[in-house]
Amino acid sequence: MSDKQSPSELSRRQALTLPLAAAAVGLLAPSLAKAAADDPLPSWNDSRSKTAILDFVGRVTKEGGSDFVPVEDRIAVFDNDGTLWSEQPAYFQFFFALARVKQLYPEHPEWENQQPFAAAISGDMKTLAESGEKGMATIVMATHAGMTTAEFAQLVVDWATTAKHPRFNRLFIDLVYQPMLDTLALLRQNGFKTYIVSGGGIEFMRPWTEKVYGIPPEQVVGSSIVTKFEMKDGKPVLMRLPKIDFIDDGPGKPVGINQFIGRRPIFAAGNSDGDLEMLQWVTGGQGPRFGMLVHHTDEKREWAYDRQSKVGRLDKALDAAVAAKWTVVDMKWDWAKIYPFGG
Amino acid sequence: MSDKQSPSELSRRQALTLPLAAAAVGLLAPSLAKAAADDPLPSWNDSRSKTAILDFVGRVTKEGGSDFVPVEDRIAVFDNDGTLWSEQPAYFQFFFALARVKQLYPEHPEWENQQPFAAAISGDMKTLAESGEKGMATIVMATHAGMTTAEFAQLVVDWATTAKHPRFNRLFIDLVYQPMLDTLALLRQNGFKTYIVSGGGIEFMRPWTEKVYGIPPEQVVGSSIVTKFEMKDGKPVLMRLPKIDFIDDGPGKPVGINQFIGRRPIFAAGNSDGDLEMLQWVTGGQGPRFGMLVHHTDEKREWAYDRQSKVGRLDKALDAAVAAKWTVVDMKWDWAKIYPFGG
Known part of the structure; x- marks a missing residue:
């Protein structure tokens, strides 16, 4: 979708060309190659957003530091639609x-x-x-x-495993953001438990989130309809009833977090006004906190939308982000790569 | 409370007397001492119940065996009142x-x-x-x-941290069952994720379950009242409203398990008719399954009650246990020790 070069592509090319350069300049080139290989966020361009994430993770994991957070309290929550995968032209x-x-x-x-x-x-x-x-x-x-x-x-x-997105002719589950996969992996490597907290259906997500995001079913919070225990032909089943049980959106997100997790996370990422209260709740606690808003600014590689969009409207939360100093990710400039397959 | 000797007391006495015996009989005594030290369920008497638990854990963790269960599916659920701690004379x-x-x-x-x-x-x-x-x-x-x-x-x-039980003059959180603490530890040592699934209030349990049972807040499922997100003096809070949200009892237990965990556990322990549907749901799945009912039979060291009790009635589930071949634990005979402080 773009002719920009992603760091991971770069590092692959470096791997091919650097041996010669290394021979020429001595130790410098291998240390550069090592830096590229060690980059925990290879799909992020060097930017304030990337620095902010790395800085936060560094601070909360530094034993003896004033911002150190014990492993059991390293909880990170992610919205799904528009934060971990695309949400256009409709959820x-x-x-x-x-x-x-x-x-x-x-x-x-x-x-x-x-x-x-x-x-x-x-x-x-x-x-x-x-x-x-x-x-x-x-x-x-x-x-x-x-x-x-x-x-x-x-x-x-x-x-x-079969349905394809009309624009990309790819499986919908292929339209996940590589930079967010990097972020999930970085957090988990640093002892974080990563959760999804989405307005989407909890049982619509759980069958594939472990494979796609590395997030197991028990770490997925979402909206639900009522289920009922029954014996059917002598076997216990849970029947799905046509009745709303819980809407995990807007002010429902902190409620869902408290209900399912029972701890206050220290890291939250969202992309729309439906994530405002979640970000307020997470960043309103004491100690180090990280709030992230993914701003969709790249109509070439993905989509560009915010205050006027019917899907994933980002208006009040964008204003709140400035006052609260949340990290607003500019997809176009901050992300070297959009999807795992490129883009 | 009883003059029965617990295996852990036994092993302590053996540790004192065995050196002499070991000198007398050669290698036999040290191997006995080692067996006592290695006992993963030291507060259980040697009984069919103990053997059944050990056999199940052995089978599901034996790689290449026909009953092997991958780590991510090793989910165990425990009722709380009457299963992990006492529930008399009232919850x-x-x-x-x-x-x-x-x-x-x-x-x-x-x-x-x-x-x-x-x-x-x-x-x-x-x-x-x-x-x-x-x-x-x-x-x-x-x-x-x-x-x-x-x-x-x-x-x-x-x-x-202050309230005491009228009969034992001990903190209520001291009245937890040592054999069940042994069981939780054994399961976790073997890769299980242990959950509480209780009719009790979820927010009544979470503040102390990690310290008392080693079960973190996010692995506690329980009944709840409605909470509401609000900004109070500029700070985000969750207000508790006087309205029932979810009753995690009886047929609500499989519903709660599905909602919070999203996987079907392979091990369930309960003690009353309120656990019947949970046991049916857990043991009704394919592959190796373990159902346990704690039967309160020891009025001397704890309490004895079942079919007629107003608290923790065990009637239908006791009948179901026979047909379903669940392990019915006889507290009086199977447990060498009741509470960590003795009994």
């Missing part, structure tokens, strides 16, 4: 729901004349958008409930 | 609530003429019991809500 879970509507349509011929289903089937995105939150909820309930948790997990796996 | 959280009523009484003179508060203040347990679940809920809401999560945690810590 990816919405594509999953639309695919489910089309799958289920043969069993529901009445949907032909029922909105918002008719719009979903015909791909009439304008009508679908006009159906608003109520329309979305109707579609989610019809497509995400009425089955066991195990059956739903299988549907998610089937979709995640 | 310990109830003592906490009564202490809170007495603390708050000066601010609520109207309670003098209001039930169930009047009964709580005067210690009229009969009237209190007659107020039933509704009465209990009234007391919990009046004593557990209307403050921040941080303020509540401090109240719990203050209580846990």
Whole structure:
């Protein structure tokens, strides 16, 4: 997507050309090569954002230092949509729901004349958008409930391993941000427990987050519908009911963090107004704290949007970031690489 | 409490007397001494229960064996009241609530003429019991809500480090079962992640479970009231509201396990009918599974109760245990020691 050279590409080229240079200049070149190999954030350009992350990790892990944080309190929380993977032109879970509507349509011929289903089937995105939150909820309930948790997990796996994003013609789970994968890895190498805290469905994420992000199911917090224990043909199952249980967004995020984790994290990353309260909660505690906002500024390699966007609107949180001194990541300038496959 | 000799007491005596014996019989005695020192469940008498636990742990950790379970799936869940600590003559959280009523009484003179508060203040347990679940809920809401999560945690810590059980005149948190502490340690040594899944309040347990059981806050699942994010004097807080959020008991336990952990555990321990569905859910999965019921049979060292008890009733689950081949632990015979301080 871009002709910018990423540090990891750079280091690969260096690996090829440096042996000669090393022979020529003595010790300098090998130490440069070592620095590139040792870079814990190779997909980040050298920038204030990168320095801020490395500085924070250095301070909280320095034993005897005034900002040292014991391992058990090194908790980091990450929003998912727009923070760990893309969220345009619509939340990816919405594509999953639309695919489910089309799958289920043969069993529901009445949907032909029922909105918002008719719009979903015909791909009439304008009508679908006009159906608003109520329309979305109707579609989610019809497509995400009425089955066991195990059956739903299988549907998610089937979709995640086959469905492709319309712009990139890649699996949706390929559209994760390499610099954030670097950040997750850096934090974990330094004793952090990394969590997802997302407005997305908790059971929509858990089947693939371990493989994609290295985040196990028990470290995923998200929105949920009600489940009910039942014996079905003599076997215990959990049935998914068409009823909202918890919305893990906005002021719900600190609530979800407290409910699931029971500790106050010291590091939070988000990208939208839905992450404002999470960032306030995390950075409002005592001791060293890190708040990060991913600002989508790169329409060439990804998308550019903020205050006016319907998906992932970043307005109030952007203002708050200045006052609170959160690190605002400028995707275009701070990220050498967007996706693992390039970009 | 008992004149039975625990294996750990035994091993201490052996350590004193065995050197002479070892000199007399050669290699036999040192190998016996080593066996005692290596016993991973020293507070358990040699019994079918102990053998069953050791056999299960051996099978699931044997690489290449047909019952091998990868580390990430080694999840064990434990009920708390009556399984990890005592629950008589009433749930310990109830003592906490009564202490809170007495603390708050000066601010609520109207309670003098209001039930169930009047009964709580005067210690009229009969009237209190007659107020039933509704009465209990009234007391919990009046004593557990209307403050921040941080303020509540401090109240719990203050209580846990000072309040004493009427029968033993010991801190309530001292009345934990040494054989279960041994079991938790054994499982963790073998790669298990140990969780509490309790009907008790999640925020009532989290302030002390790490210190007492080695179980961190993020591995505690319990009942909860609603919390709400607010800015208070410019600081973010979570306010506890007088409204039930989730009851983690009976059929709620598999729901809570799925919600918080997102994996199906392979080991579950409980002691009452409130644990029935959890045991069904855990042992109903494929592959090796372990279900344990702690049967309270020792009125001398602890309490003896089951089918008729108002607290921790064990009736349906006891019948189910036979059919499902869960391990029913007989406290009197299987446990060499009850509490860390003896008993």
